[in-house]
Amino acid sequence: MNHYRYKFKKQKLEEYLASGDYSGAIALTERPYRLDRFMDFMDDVAGTEEFCKLAADVWIDSENIHRNLDEWREVWSMVGSSNREWLHDDQEWEAFQSLPEHFEIYRGIGVEGAVRGLSWTTDVDKARWFADRNANLAGVDIDAEPILLTGTVNKSDVIAYFLQRGESEIVVLPEKVELIRRESLF
Template sequence: MTDTQETARPSQSERMRRQREAIAEPSALRHIGPTFDGDPEAAFRLSIALDNPKRGEASFLLWLAKIPVPAFRAFLQSVWEHDHRHYAAFPLPEDMPETVTVWRGTSALTRPQAVRGLSWTLDRDLACWFAMRFADRNGSPLLLTARVPRSEIMLDTDERNEREAVIFRKRAKVDGPQEDWARGFAAIRDDRQQRAEVPARTE
């Protein structure tokens, strides 16, 4: 084979089909198509039909495929509630208290829609920033808060300096007036601007 020749590669859809069939037992195959089409009920049934070791792999593949959010949420929540106490939980900080206050900032969403989101934060000002950063364009800024047991926190990460906590919630309350959210937004904005202005360190 010459340098100019290329090995034929399967298309993305073909690779995804092979991956789907590789992880699914025969009893689960009939739920795959509807799950990828966005059917939450099919996604739930798919999670039940898979063996425990394959649920995590399937979650990753569904995430890669960017299936419709309602179906992905139904699958992920089913997997989490079924398996997390056994092996699926991510390590949490040892100093995290048994009950934690979390916030979620959104715009352009109704309150019920915002509550159903998975991404929350332990930093109130940061949640204010998320609520207000596109509020002029999107409208409907909203800051929600909830007190949750640490056992409900699926993932706690600070990889993006956002103190993110992945949580399934059904209830939360609005935290403060919009003027207060604007102050939290300004605090994060000013901090980020200051960080951007610091000269890069040279060796």
């Protein structure tokens, strides 16, 4: 049965790629490899609404952003400020538009190296939740501590504002965040 399933998926994937159905190709790809699949053809759709929709879908569906920071920096660097609206659904875009020109954002980390991440939130309680989660997931052989980071950012530097998954997630390059506070949650 598994052999037939693999063969069917492989054939469908080839069909999707040949026809330019990149969304179908990504959906058929196992979750940990979706960013790799997207990067295989992202140059083909760069600068388009399809590129932005696919980038947003793969990002929102990803669990281990930190493992692919360089790749995600490359993806997000290809989204110009004039087409950021394409990353969002109507509710998210409206929420993004209502943000002030300069505002506080939060990031919950569990290990020191995670300070330079791309994912922040406007919800301090969600950041605290991530700090606890990330510290607990770090493992026994890693020096982990739940830490709440507070920063400020200019709205013009925000790449995306995703409301899906209830995270009020701000996607921003770390060098665009001014870190103003670091608080241990122990």
